[in-house]
Amino acid sequence: MKQWTLKPQDLLISLKIAVNPSRSFVLAELADELLIAISQVHSSVVRAEQARLISRASGQLKISPENLREFVLFGAKYCFPGQLGPVGQGVPTAVAAPPLNKYLEQHEMLAPVWPSVEGEVRGPMLCPLHPSVPTAVRTDPGLYEVLALFDALRIGAARERKLAVSELEKVL
Numbered sequence: 001m002k003q004w005t006l007k008p009q010d011l012l013i014s015l016k017i018a019v020n021p022s023r024s025f026v027l028a029e030l031a032d033e034l035l036i037a038i039s040q041v042h043s044s045v046v047r048a049e050q051a052r053l054i055s056r057a058s059g060q061l062k063i064s065p066e067n068l069r070e071f072v073l074f075g076a077k078y079c080f081p082g083q084l085g086p087v088g089q090g091v092p093t094a095v096a097a098p099p100l101n102k103y104l105e106q107h108e109m110l111a112p113v114w115p116s117v118e119g120e121v122r123g124p125m126l127c128p129l130h131p132s133v134p135t136a137v138r139t140d141p142g143l144y145e146v147l148a149l150f151d152a153l154r155i156g157a158a159r160e161r162k163l164a165v166s167e168l169e170k171v172l
Contacts, residue, residue: 006051008080008129009036010044011072014053015150018063018172019142025061033139035132069172072150073165082126082154084112090119091134093126095160097148098141099167104160112155126151146171 013030017023027045031038045061048054052067090113091097095104110123116134128134129147137144145167152164 004047004050006047006079007044009034009040010048010051010053011076011080012036012130012133012147013041013044014048014063014068015072015146016140016143017054017061018065018068019140019146034130034136036130065172069169072172073153073168076150077153080129080154082151084124084126084155086125087122088113088115088125089122090114090116090125091137092119092121092123093128093148094151094155096121096123097151098145100149100152100160100163103163112151126155142171 012034013036016030016034017025027038027041030036031041034041036044045054045056049056051071052064053071054068055062055064087110092101092111093114094112095101096111096113111121112126113119113121113123114128114134115125118138119134129150133147137147149164149168149171152160153168156164
């Protein structure tokens with residue numbers, strides 16, 4: 001017997017599937033779009049299936065909406081806590097990214113960023129859920145938004161977390 005443990009890429013893959021409900025993913029597509037080795041994608045799918053976040057019962061990868069929503073809103077921030085680091089260059093996240101940036105103004109505070117040489121913003125760096133995130137979100141705005149909202153749950157103040165929960169409930 002073995003105790004299954006989720007890894008960050010398991011949640012990333014589950015969220016990618018969740019924000020693209022009209023697509024029917026195969027493992028190779030997920031690997032290409034998320035910049036993760038296909039063997040790791042396969043292992044992630046197995047773990048996410050064991051955790052009841054996704055299902056392959058129909059022959060296609062489908063999320064379990066209630067389970068994923070519950071995990072993201074109430075558990076994942078404890079499994080994958082956020083910690084801000086030194087100021088650096090990167091891609092805006094949390095309150096500095098859509099959709100929260102339309103609710104909250106960033107005056108004197110630096111915007112949190114995922115470290116990336118391709119990023120155009122300087123701010124305190126936040127380790128992304130997976131190293132491929134800053135690049136992978138460039139081609140998937142829905143994934144970018146849901147990961148930025150998740151980061152607001154990880155590092156945000158009470159008001160920011162409340163807004164993030166409200167927005168996540170709309171998309172998950």
